[in-house]
Amino acid sequence: MAWNVFRFCTGLRIVGSIMIVVVLAIVAVSYYAVVIASYIPQLLGPAASFHDIILALLVLLLFHALLFMLLWCYFSVVLTDPGSVPQAWSPAMDEDLEAEAVPLASAVQPGLGINLPTSLVHSLPHNSKVRFCKKCNHFKPPRCHHCSVCGRCILKMDHHCVWVVNCVGARNYKYFLLFLFYTFLETTLVTLALLPHFIAFFTDVEEDSGSPGKLAATFLGFVLNLAFALSVLGFLIMHASLVAGNSTTIEAYEKKVSAKWKYDLGRKRNFEQVFGARKSYWLIPSYAEEDMRRLPALHGLDFPCKPDVGGDEL
Ligand SMILES: [Zn+2]
Ligand SMILES: [Zn+2]
Known part of the structure; x- marks a missing residue:
């Protein structure tokens, strides 16, 4: 039996x-190292040259802009x-049959070991592989997975x-990707901004380059940001x-994705299924109302498929 890397997730509850x-x-250490210990003194220093001032202004401006975007995206992922x-969700079927299914007495579905309304069982396509979560006791929409954490x-x-401290799924995946994007830009900026100070840390042993606290923050900030x-x-x-x-990561891990991956609609449309079609929203953790109406994938229940690829998995 293959080892399931997602099983270790249960331990993550503790964290x-x-x-x-x-x-x-980490943000606080980086802020102290870049803003307080390095670039504010460079900006306000009595011997600051024109070049020093422009560089300090540029670093401080970019640092704060990226930090704002990073924190906005971060808390969007955490809080979304x-x-x-949805409680009433069931696999796609004829609407009349769905309405009929409600008042009927439940029947035991032997294969699943759960109670399903008879009409609902009969209305499912014959070749469909209905996915059901025994832990939550409901049907699973396409691409849905149970998170043990x-x-x-x-x-x-x-x-x-x-x-x-959250699952990354249909409604916050874009925010997570933007968080990664801004984290990469911010940590790269911090690494480059602290590099001259980090080199000075090792070379200017005789020069008074700051208090031990500032040196420690610069050293730690540089190493952490480079690693990130x-x-x-x-x-x-x-x-x-x-x-x-x-x-998704899970689909790639389960090796479901193949040359005939039914959700592959071409790069542009695939991108829109996550980021939306409105360009002005691509770099912010939000969606245009029009995209929310037009793109069902953003809600996480219906996903358009390639017309030429059949699939029996719901
Ligand atoms: Zn479940
Ligand atoms: Zn989770």
Whole structure:
């Protein structure tokens, strides 16, 4: 039996909200190292040259702009429900039959070991592989998975992310990707901004380059941001390829994605299924109302498929 990497997720419950404090602590160290210890003194220093002032202004402006976007995206991922299955949701069927299904007495469906209304069972397509979550006791929409950390089914679940203390699913995946994007830009900026100070840390041993606190913050800020920039870059590349192929981390892990992947609508449409069609919304953690109306995938229940690829999985 293949080892399931998602099983270790159950242990993540313990970590909980501590991760939000960890993220904010890393931001605080970086803020202190870049703004307080390095570039405000460079801007206001009595011997500051024109070049020093312009560089300091540029770094401070970019740092604060990216930090604002990073925190906006971060708390959007943390606070947005990734999407849960509506109580009355059932696999696609004729509307008349669905209405009929409600008053009928329940019948036992042996294969599933649960109670399903008879008419509902008969109305399902013969070749359909109905997905049902025994833990939540409801049908699973397409691309939905049960998260053992959250203890519920998540629409178009990508993964449970320990850094955002939330599942990443249909309704917050874009926000998560933007969080990765701005984190990469911010950590790269901090790494480059602290590089001259980091080099000075080792070379200017005789020069008085600041208090031990400032030196420690500069050293820690540089090392942490370099490590994050490199690892986030790896994640960004991985997710760029997932978005391009319209698949999730779980689907890629389960190797469902093939040349005939039924959700692959071509790169442009695949991108719109996550980011929406309105360009002015692509870089912010929000959707245009028009996109929410026009793109059912953003709600996480219906996903357009390639017309030429049949699929029996609901
Ligand atoms: Zn479930
Ligand atoms: Zn989860």
